[in-house]
Amino acid sequence: MGRGPALPVPGWLGGRGGRPEAYCHRAMLDAIRYLVDNGIKWRAMPGDFPPWDRVYAFFRRWRDHGLVREFHDRLRGQVREKVGRDPEPTAAVIDSQSVKADAVVGSDSRGFDGGKLVNGRKRHVVVDTLGLLLGVIVTAADIGDRSAARVLLEQVAGAHHRLALVWADGGYTGSLVEHCLAAFALVLAIVKRSDDQKGFVVLPKRSIVERLFPHLMRSRRLVRDYERRTTSAEAMVYWSMTLLMTRRLARTRPQRA
Template identity: 40%
Template sequence: MREVINAIFYVVKTGCSWRSLPHDLPCWQTVYGYFNRWGRDGSWEAINCFLVKKARARAGRQARPTAGCLDSQSIKTTACGGRHRGYDAGKQIKGRKRFILTDSQGLLLAVWVCAASVSEKMGVKCLLRYLRRSFVLKELCSQMKLVWVDGGYRGDDLRRFAEKLWGWCWQVVLRTDEAKGFKVLPRRWVVERTFAWMLHARRLSKDYEKNRINSLSMVYLAMISVMIRRY
């Protein structure tokens, strides 16, 4: 079973196809079968939540975060990318969009994957509803009070939605008119750094998965790998 886990992390890190697994690892059908099964029953999600609590405790923080940061990332898919695909006119990308919620350290709390054509406001509403449906995520985010977002998520309708569903304070962080060129925004850089951590896993350079659930699993696995190495 340890070799099966090693094979799954090998695919996530190197970005190879399942059929291209080295011969000294278990056969790809076995490895993919476990990966798919554990993704569908929420095992990767539960492992990520467990490691987040452990990492926060080691850093001297409460197990459950009280503040977080939220953003999205549009990513290309392959020609056989499955159903949930669309065109993001703003980024000019045909593929999917990843919405992630992190704590103030940049540790991944939750992720939602949808077509790139879905707007930021609609996608984040789907993520917040998903948090309510998942027992482990609902428990992990139960103490959260403040969430930082960028200008794409401003608006009274979204602020009221987050406040009604979760009781969160929705704080929008914007660039100033005087700022020229690139500038690191307070609190907003945390989630951008998490996206950079995720892309160290080559499997996430594109969305290769036909199944959207497998796309969620790949994101969780990339961050599980980061936490295992660092904490």
């Protein structure tokens, strides 16, 4: 299957009106990805990139119109095709990660996770069996996993109609299992650790999603939540994943002799 363009086509190029933008999309993308990777402030954007306020306006427009997710999803489809998978997944894994929030994060979108002892926000994610992101929502850290999962799995099931199975840990038990089957036609399979297991144990399937979190923490902008809006925090996760996927797509396989 041939690969289409990963970047959304600007309106003026697609005959939808408007005028050409002052800066090319590649320069804007490079600037945002530099910010996410290195954790700088918007106003600290190096002079090699377009002005910081123009880059932020681009980030905000792509966030509000869902273009960053569209870009991300096209890359994910290309990565899956590269390894011989169908672009649309049939199985996934769900989990969450609590992170400390910066002082700019208001009390209306932050909370205290008593289990992790973290005052901040929580990233709820669903990934495919390659560890690639299918969906994310960011909430206050005191929001329960099951409550957030109802919203997140509805979004993911609506976007990925072939998805039939989702693995989760013991924190997602209860009425959520029946709700997923009735509302989304999803089988929520709970992966529990045995009662006689002690210490750190790698659980089948759950390790797939747990590999995502170290990648996110390598993006310095995501080590702590610096975003005033949860939608911006979600967009930062998508931008971080584009770094991972473009590296995978650029990697050439060694040719056999």
